[in-house]
Amino acid sequence: MKRTLLVLVLCVALLATLSFAKTKIVYWQYYYETKIKTVDQVIEEFERLNPDIEVEHVNFPYENYNQKVAASVPAGIGPDVVNLFYGWIPKYVTSGYLQPLPEDEFSKAYFAENFFPFVGPGVNFEGKSYALPIAVRSLSLIWNKDLFKAAGLDPEKPPLTLNELVAYAKKLTVYDRAGNIVQAGLTMQPSGQGHQWIREVLIRQFGGVPYSSDNKMVMYDKTGAGADVLKFYTDLIVEDKISYPGFMNDDVTAFSSQKAAMTIDGSFRIGTLRNVKGLNFAFAELPSHNGVKSNFASFWANGITKNATGDRLVAAIKFVKFLSSEYVMDLWLKNVGELPANPALAANYYDDPTYGPFLKGLEYAHATFFVDETAQRQVIMDAVDKVINGYSPETAWKEMASEEQVVLDKFWK
Amino acid sequence: MKLRQKKTMTAYLFLIVPLIFFIFVRFFPTIYAFWLSFTDWNIISPKMNFVGFDNFRALFADSVFMKSLWNTFKYVLYGVPLVLVLSFAISLLLNNIRKGQAFYRLIYVMPYITPLVAVSWVWRWMYQRPPVGVINNLFSFVGIPTQRFLFSMDQALIAIVVTTVWVNLGYCIVIFLAGLQTIPKEYLEASKIDGANRWQVLTKITVPLLNPVILFLVVTQSILFLRIFTQVYNMTDQGSGGPLNSTKPLVLYIYQKAFLSFEMGSASSATVVLFGIILLITLLQFRLLKRRVQY
Incomplete structure (x- = not known):
C-alpha cells in the first residue's frame, strides 16, 4: 500500500516537472487589433507544432511602445522576442539590447531565398543581422477616379512619369474665386510619406543617392541633380500651387474627403481608404523619371533580445523563424493587409489591383537606414518649409544636408 | 501627554502620508532628473556614463534649444499680460451685473473644463x-x-497663444471675481463720497486690494505658459x-x-x-509683487 502511494507520488512529481520543463518565452508587440488576433492564432499553431514551448504574448499601446520596451530593459523584465521598427535596430543594438541572429541559421542564402532584396541590408548592422520581418510596406500612387473624370482625364489611366504627374496634378487642382485651393491635384505632405518619397525616390530619380554605402555620410548634396530635387518638389507648392503641406490638415484627410485627387501613401493605408464610403480610388506604381523606378520600403521586424539565453534562445530562434514563414505571411496579408516579405509568396498577388502595385514596387525598393527617424524626417520637413518661406532651394538643400549630417555623426561617434 | 500635544501628534501623523507621497512621487524623480542631466543615458x-557638464554645453550650442527657450519666453510675454488684462476687464463687468452672472461665469469657464487636446484640435x-x-x-x-x-x-505662435488665453480666461475670471467680492463695500462707498471717479477707484482701491490675487494669477499663469506643451x-x-x-517650447523640445x-x-x-527658469521667475515675481496693502 505504502509503496503504491510512493510510486503514485513520484509519478505526479515527474509529471509536474515535465510540464514545468516547458520553455516559456515572452513576445512583445504594440497594440493593433488585427495584428494581435493574428499573432494569437499564430502562437496557437506554433505551440501545437512545438509542444515544449509556451509563448506569452504582451501588448502595449503604440504611443508608449518604445518607452515600455525601454523601461523594461534596465529593469531586466523585458521580452525574449520583440517586435520593433527596422529603423530602431541600430539604436537597440548599440544600446546592448538585441543579440545578433546566429549566422548558421540565418545565412545570406537564407535571406536571399526568403526575402525581398532590401530586407537583408535593412536588418543588418555592422555586418550582423538582427531581425526578421513578417510583412513589409511600400508606397504607391493613389488616385481618385471620380475626380479624374470630373477633370476630363481618363479615370483608368494614372500618370506613369513625373512629367505626367505634374501635368495631371495641375489639371486636377481647383481654386475658388480668391485663388484659394479647394481641391488639391496631389497631396504635398513631407511630414506624411512625402519625406520618404523625396529621400528614396526623387533623389534617385534625379540621379543621386541619399547616403553613402556605409550610411555614415549624406550624399544627396554631392550626387545627382542636388537641389533640383527640392526645387521640383517645392515648385509644385510655390509655383504651380497644386497643394501645400497641411492642406485639409493632412494628406490622408484630404484624400479621404475627396479634396485631393492624387496622393502618395503606404500600403498600411489600404484599410483606412477602403473604409471610406463613396471613395472611388485605385493604386498605381510610383511614377518613374528618367527611366528610373524607385520606392521606399519599411517594415516591423522581430528580433531576439539579450534576455533570451539557453533553452529560451533556442525557442526564440524557432519562434522568430516561424513568424516569418510563408504560413504566417499569408495569414498576415489576409488578416492585417500587409504585404508578404517573401517574393515567392508575393508573386501570387502580382495581378491583384490593390496589392500588385505595392508588391511590384518592392522589387526596386530601398529601406532607408535611419539612425533617428524623427530627426531625419524633420530636416526634410524643414527644408520644404524653408523654401515656402522664401529660402532658395539651393540654400535649403545645403542646410538640410548639413543638419542631417549632424544627426548621422551623433549616432556614429 | 497633554491634550494639545496629542492634537499636534495627530496632525503630524496625518501629514506624514502626503509627505511620503511628495518624497517618493515628487522629490525623488526630481533629484533623479538632476542626476540624469549629468549622464549620457x-x-x-543599461549603461549610464557620467559626462559632467557636457550636456549643458551642448544644449546652449544647439540653435533649436535656444530657439525653444526664446519661444517659451514669448509664450509668457504675450500670453500672461493678455490673459490677465482680459480676464480682469471681463470680471469687472461681470461684477457689475446681478442677473445672469452665474450663466456668464459658466460660459467663460467652459473652455477651461474642456480637455485641452480636444480644444487644440478644434x-x-x-x-x-x-x-x-x-x-x-x-x-x-x-x-x-x-x-x-x-x-x-510669424503667426503660428500667436495663434497658439490666443487659443491658450481662451482656455485660461475662465479660470482667471473666477479667481478675479472671488477677489473682487472680498473688497469691502465701505471702501468703495467712502471713496465715492470723497469724490473719486471710476478710474481713481479702480487704480487706488480695487487694484491695490487685489494685489494678492494678481500675484497668485501672475505666478500660476507664468508657470502654465512656461510649461506649455x-x-x-x-x-x-x-x-x-x-x-x-517657430512654435516649439522647451517642454516639447524635452519631450522630443x-x-x-x-x-x-x-x-x-x-x-x-527649465526648472531653474521657473524657480527664478517665480521668486522674482514674489519679490516684485508681494506688497501687502491695507487701508
Whole structure:
C-alpha cells in the first residue's frame, strides 16, 4: 500500500516537472487589433507544432511602445522576442539590447531565398543581422477616379512619369474665386510619406543617392541633380500651387474627403481608404523619371533580445523563424493587409489591383537606414518649409544636408 | 501627554502620508532628473556614463534649444499680460451685473473644463485655410485675404497663444471675481463720497486690494505658459513645433529629446534649465509683487 502511494507520488512529481520543463518565452508587440488576433492564432499553431514551448504574448499601446520596451530593459523584465521598427535596430543594438541572429541559421542564402532584396541590408548592422520581418510596406500612387473624370482625364489611366504627374496634378487642382485651393491635384505632405518619397525616390530619380554605402555620410548634396530635387518638389507648392503641406490638415484627410485627387501613401493605408464610403480610388506604381523606378520600403521586424539565453534562445530562434514563414505571411496579408516579405509568396498577388502595385514596387525598393527617424524626417520637413518661406532651394538643400549630417555623426561617434 | 500635544501628534501623523507621497512621487524623480542631466543615458541602454557638464554645453550650442527657450519666453510675454488684462476687464463687468452672472461665469469657464487636446484640435481646424477653416472662410466672406496661421512662421505662435488665453480666461475670471467680492463695500462707498471717479477707484482701491490675487494669477499663469506643451503638440504638424521650430517650447523640445531621439541625458539637462527658469521667475515675481496693502 505504502509503496503504491510512493510510486503514485513520484509519478505526479515527474509529471509536474515535465510540464514545468516547458520553455516559456515572452513576445512583445504594440497594440493593433488585427495584428494581435493574428499573432494569437499564430502562437496557437506554433505551440501545437512545438509542444515544449509556451509563448506569452504582451501588448502595449503604440504611443508608449518604445518607452515600455525601454523601461523594461534596465529593469531586466523585458521580452525574449520583440517586435520593433527596422529603423530602431541600430539604436537597440548599440544600446546592448538585441543579440545578433546566429549566422548558421540565418545565412545570406537564407535571406536571399526568403526575402525581398532590401530586407537583408535593412536588418543588418555592422555586418550582423538582427531581425526578421513578417510583412513589409511600400508606397504607391493613389488616385481618385471620380475626380479624374470630373477633370476630363481618363479615370483608368494614372500618370506613369513625373512629367505626367505634374501635368495631371495641375489639371486636377481647383481654386475658388480668391485663388484659394479647394481641391488639391496631389497631396504635398513631407511630414506624411512625402519625406520618404523625396529621400528614396526623387533623389534617385534625379540621379543621386541619399547616403553613402556605409550610411555614415549624406550624399544627396554631392550626387545627382542636388537641389533640383527640392526645387521640383517645392515648385509644385510655390509655383504651380497644386497643394501645400497641411492642406485639409493632412494628406490622408484630404484624400479621404475627396479634396485631393492624387496622393502618395503606404500600403498600411489600404484599410483606412477602403473604409471610406463613396471613395472611388485605385493604386498605381510610383511614377518613374528618367527611366528610373524607385520606392521606399519599411517594415516591423522581430528580433531576439539579450534576455533570451539557453533553452529560451533556442525557442526564440524557432519562434522568430516561424513568424516569418510563408504560413504566417499569408495569414498576415489576409488578416492585417500587409504585404508578404517573401517574393515567392508575393508573386501570387502580382495581378491583384490593390496589392500588385505595392508588391511590384518592392522589387526596386530601398529601406532607408535611419539612425533617428524623427530627426531625419524633420530636416526634410524643414527644408520644404524653408523654401515656402522664401529660402532658395539651393540654400535649403545645403542646410538640410548639413543638419542631417549632424544627426548621422551623433549616432556614429 | 497633554491634550494639545496629542492634537499636534495627530496632525503630524496625518501629514506624514502626503509627505511620503511628495518624497517618493515628487522629490525623488526630481533629484533623479538632476542626476540624469549629468549622464549620457539614452533610455534603452543599461549603461549610464557620467559626462559632467557636457550636456549643458551642448544644449546652449544647439540653435533649436535656444530657439525653444526664446519661444517659451514669448509664450509668457504675450500670453500672461493678455490673459490677465482680459480676464480682469471681463470680471469687472461681470461684477457689475446681478442677473445672469452665474450663466456668464459658466460660459467663460467652459473652455477651461474642456480637455485641452480636444480644444487644440478644434482650434487647429478653425485655423485651417479654405475650404475647411472657419476663420479663414469668414475672412474670405468679408474680403480679407486668407491667412496661413499655424503654417506661418510669424503667426503660428500667436495663434497658439490666443487659443491658450481662451482656455485660461475662465479660470482667471473666477479667481478675479472671488477677489473682487472680498473688497469691502465701505471702501468703495467712502471713496465715492470723497469724490473719486471710476478710474481713481479702480487704480487706488480695487487694484491695490487685489494685489494678492494678481500675484497668485501672475505666478500660476507664468508657470502654465512656461510649461506649455499640449496645445503646441496637438496644433502643429506631427507635433513638431513647426513650422521651422517657430512654435516649439522647451517642454516639447524635452519631450522630443527624451522620447523620440532617446537622449534622456540631454533631455534631463533641458529639464533642469527649465526648472531653474521657473524657480527664478517665480521668486522674482514674489519679490516684485508681494506688497501687502491695507487701508
